[in-house]
Amino acid sequence: MLRAENITWEQGGKTILKGISLHLKQGEWAGLAGPNGAGKSSLLKILAFLEQPTGGRLFFQGELIEGRMPLALRRHLAVVFQDSLLLNTSVYENVAVGLKIRSLPKAVIKERVETWLERFGVLQLLKQPARSLSGGEAQRVNLARAFALEPDVLFLDEPFSALDAPTKAHLLQDLADASKESGVSALMVSHDFRELARLTQRTLIIKDGTTIAELPSAKLLSDYSRAAAADKNTVRHNVFDIEGFQNLHEVFSPIWEEF
Numbered sequence: 001m002l003r004a005e006n007i008t009w010e011q012g013g014k015t016i017l018k019g020i021s022l023h024l025k026q027g028e029w030a031g032l033a034g035p036n037g038a039g040k041s042s043l044l045k046i047l048a049f050l051e052q053p054t055g056g057r058l059f060f061q062g063e064l065i066e067g068r069m070p071l072a073l074r075r076h077l078a079v080v081f082q083d084s085l086l087l088n089t090s091v092y093e094n095v096a097v098g099l100k101i102r103s104l105p106k107a108v109i110k111e112r113v114e115t116w117l118e119r120f121g122v123l124q125l126l127k128q129p130a131r132s133l134s135g136g137e138a139q140r141v142n143l144a145r146a147f148a149l150e151p152d153v154l155f156l157d158e159p160f161s162a163l164d165a166p167t168k169a170h171l172l173q174d175l176a177d178a179s180k181e182s183g184v185s186a187l188m189v190s191h192d193f194r195e196l197a198r199l200t201q202r203t204l205i206i207k208d209g210t211t212i213a214e215l216p217s218a219k220l221l222s223d224y225s226r227a228a229a230a231d232k233n234t235v236r237h238n239v240f241d242i243e244g245f246q247n248l249h250e251v252f253s254p255i256w257e258e259f
């Protein structure tokens with residue numbers, strides 16, 4: 001579906017990505033983890049064709065993409081960022097806008113918008129101004145907007161990190177259901193290994209712009225759980241409290257050195 005070969009990216013005299021390869025198969029969900037500044041968001045933007053790599057090759061559905069990605073292909077992708085901005089209009093319009101650009105019939109647009117708002121539990125907010133939503137509601141609308149496009153590949157950059165634990169748990173469940181129903185492939189950046197184990201089959205761990213490990217997400221979680229349990233440091237134990245888990249990247253950074 002999406003294949004990256006030896007991707008490098010230089011910006012402002014700095015080499016941010018130093019030769020990363022990745023193959024995302026059809027219907028597969030892969031995770032991307034690593035400490036702050038590792039290059040996760042940079043890689044995601046390059047794979048989503050929002051930035052052009054300095055070196056390496058990208059293939060989409062077997063086709064080598066050179067230079068800018070053609071708009072027709074670009075429409076097979078959807079991106080959700082942690083702080084994706086909603087347009088200053090209604091919830092309905094926010095989800096509908098991408099479908100209108102694709103010139104879909106009005107009835108189809110209405111059906112898709114309502115289906116996905118319903119699936120993410122925010123159908124009742126249809127007419128509300130999007131800018132008046134809470135963070136959790138806005139993220140649900142963002143996900144509905146992405147799924148409504150019926151993309152082949154979905155890119156999620158820390159989509160839950162600003163959410164409280166119960167909201168996050170519900171949204172994870174909804175997203176897991178949506179992923180099964182839609183058959184979409186996805187690449188998700190997260191610092192939360194439970195999230196990764198729940199939604200993705202394998203995780204790529206990057207540090208300083210280089211892949212340092214690639215392993216099944218369930219194994220990542222169990223290995224980390226074991227390492228945390230064996231450690232006397234109570235902060236690490238608390239990582240498994242729901243609230244503490246959001247700070248995983250800070251707590252876990254000493255362990256990154258071991259990879």
Ligand SMILES: Nc1ncnc2c1ncn2[C@@H]1O[C@H](COP(=O)(O)OP(=O)(O)OP(=O)(O)O)[C@@H](O)[C@H]1O
Pocket residue numbers: 011012014016034035036037038039040041042043
């Ligand atoms: N356009 C740019 N110009 C110069 N430097 C950049 C640019 N974009 C990213 N960087 C740098 O590249 C490095 C990687 O950034 P990136 O946002 O990809 O990290 P990340 O792994 O997503 O981190 P986080 O966990 O904090 O989100 C950082 O040092 C950042 O300052």
Ligand SMILES: [Mg+2]
Pocket residue numbers: 040041042
């Ligand atoms: Mg980032």
